[in-house]
Amino acid sequence: MNGTGKAFGLKAGEPLADARARVPHLLVEEAAPELEAALLGFIADWCDRYTPLVALDGSDGLLLDVTGCAHLFGGEKALLADVLERLEKQGFCVSGAVAGTPGAAWAVARFGTREVIEPGNEFAALAPLPLAGLRIARETVQALEHVGLTTIADIAGRPRAPLASRYGPELVKLLDQALGQQGDPISPRFATPVVMAERRFFDPIGLVEDIKAVTLSLGRQICEALGRRVEGGRAFELALFRVDGAVQKIVVGTSKPLRDAKRILALFAEKLKADESVLDAGFGYDLVRLAVLEAQADAPDQLSLVGRGRSEAEADLAGLIDRLGARLGIERVGRLLPVDRHLPESQFAVVPAATVREEALSWVGLSGPDLGLGFSEHASAECDRAEPDGAWQELPVDRPLRLIEPAEPVEAVAMVPEGPPLRFRWRRVLYKVVRSEGPERIAPPWWIGASDAPPEHRDGVTRDYFRIEDEDGRRFWLYREGLYQRETGAPRWYLQGVFA
Template sequence: MRLTAVDRRAADLGLAPGMALASARAMVPAVKVMAANAPADLRLLEKIADWCDSFTPLVALDAPCGLLLDVTGASHLFDGEQAMLDRLRRALKKQGFAVAGALAGTALAARALARYRDGTVVPPGRDSEAVSTLPVEALDLDPVTVHAFRRAGLKTVGQVAGRRRAELTARFGSGMVFALDTALGRADLPISPRLPLPDYRAERRFAEPVTDEKTMLATLNLLAGRLGKNLEERGEGARALQAVFFRADGSIRRLAVQTGAPTREPALIERLFREKLDALADPLDPGFGFDLIRLEADRTEPCRDEAAALGSETVPQKEIRALVDRLTARFGAHRVLSFEPRDTHIPENAFAAVPAQYARAGRLGWEKMRSAGEAPCRPLRLLAPEPVSLIGGEAFRWRHVTHRIRKLEGPERIAMEWWRDAAPDRDYYRAEDENGRRFWLYREQGLHWFLHGVFA
């Protein structure tokens, strides 16, 4: 058993990660230990990464205890790079974390400086100079390679960089040389953000955290207007939007809504988020308030302006889409469904229930199976086929109830699709019992009877 992490007091006493537990207890008999929980540590690191999203959307995990942030083009929002780094470190320390950070031109250089020169901000083009004085351990190499450097008298990154590239490649491989060049700023390895970047985003920071829901909705309306202008310039509309609420204590809450058609109308977007807030089982708790609210358009599509006159066909269609969007925001997409026809004559496969937001007018239409004044040919309620018992050809028993047949019409043969299913053909009958109730029955292979639906 080995130590995976130590607090500041243990480090002052000479304990370090990787040390055997027996050795640690020999050095400090009163040491207190607890079992490591890597999954819980990862979840905590992901929560911190979510919070860091308020500084930049390009956040990558550097497990087990690090984060890499690409702040290119974002530092001016925080009064410069040094002010941004100091603000981030202070905020994390205020939340109870021990944190060290640095800012450099490459991720590996920033990681090395964070571990050995906390608080450093390297000017552009000065990575090599800043990293050269660090110990070789800053390159995060395997222990065998570090030991080999130490035996050769190469104790700093600058000393290693002074050796010939061919010599280092032959002895330690191209991977080590690339890591060295990256740390010195001669090469770059982009980070892989843990969350996909939204197509469009707008945000608002508050000097004082806000707690009023009315203010939050008004802010979303304002941000939707900003997004709408950007979308309009590119002829696009949002299909999926996400509101991110950053609480002052570091907690984050995300709310997502979708639309049935591309939109950039602030009033509609605000209404959808209002429905979402009203439907939350766990209400949005502002705590000490939200200091940042962000609106993201995660998915966009081309959008045409609908300059439809009053009374045209597009007006009711637009109203129906708006109703579907509001119902979906409140109840969920899986509860607001629409039926679409399918190109098959098998009754149970002739339609599909899809989320109404994604329903589209297809090439297929609903087949008209009866003329005016004719009785329905298909039942109003279709059931999964249930076996029934035929009694002397004059009655049938279904769900422990006997129904005497007064009228019977059929058969209507429906053949199964032999290229998909080897099921036998069916002979369908419309039957009416003595109480006027009508059923849809079919016979399979001339032996077994099933009830497939009821007309009323």
């Protein structure tokens, strides 16, 4: 209900027929809770220009924690006037108040006048207001009015124990919170940024070059702040506030802690290249904010004196992951992570590259010393001890780099049931084997490899792998599934990979 309806004496909650009988020319719109909630969210985003601590208050209100922010707008009165004036120009019917407690601000905004309540004056401001200003249930309000208690002053001076006993402890709690005698924290929609820098403009800007220049300048500010904290950013948000109230936010993530303003700008530039529709300046932006949403400890690295070292190479890879993540989404860029499983096709998992530690990326038999299957805490130290003159020798690759998943069945003929194949047919082509090596036996874990396990349970069946070569030099990786006469009477053959 707007101010005009209140001027005619209408009240929220009364029957529509009674309202139309009193005001025949009354205009009524069907309620749309989903759209109203979305609109309230947009307004909350717009209010981020005053403070990052914005909380939703029911379906029609917002709570802003402006502690430490009011001086940026000339004081609390000037801040309140600016908020209400801007929202009214956007076509909203609004009311607001500033107080030392959320409860007092809530009551004065809805039942009082637009004013700033100084700390300690909560009782004087709340005393003449109706009991509904305490945010209590309508049934409790009606019960209090039934005994003649109609204003907050009527119950503020009464003993708390009888009130709680008769009307419930919630009444006493909300009363004490409104008067500042009990804590009343708010729950912001989003967590407070770790570090934040912003710039306001008297004349709005809209050119991409201007936005990049401002982003670079703000990036230097937050990098200095991160340096003092010995941290690097892992998630950055660029918020652009348009003069018409719209707010556009761009978020980028990194694979490693980042504290370089130029690289931060490059990530946002990649994001804009991927989707130019993200920026729509309209009539221009009057506020630009750069915030660090997540940070991580990042001690300075010792630079190498003999050319490019390990840290420089890792920085190049991290930069590639960040650029791809900015364009495609940081969660869509994956790396293979070793998994401690017995089956070859289960020994890796694709995980977001930004969440993988370098020392976790080692498979046994594929890179240098036996680092074990899965991740090893001493992997990085082993790599650092590698000799620069080529003493680091890769072990022979005894498995294909890429597997066929799922493995494809083949028709194979062997001289003996547990021997290598002499020839096999795959995809309607017959291959004659001239060389073979194996078997490499992979037995199931004891908890699923019982002797009475059903043959169709593939995880519980032994596999014998062979590396074979045909007469044309093509090399394949086949395995026979099931031990003859112990697990199955007719072993089956599968092709799981082809060597390059």
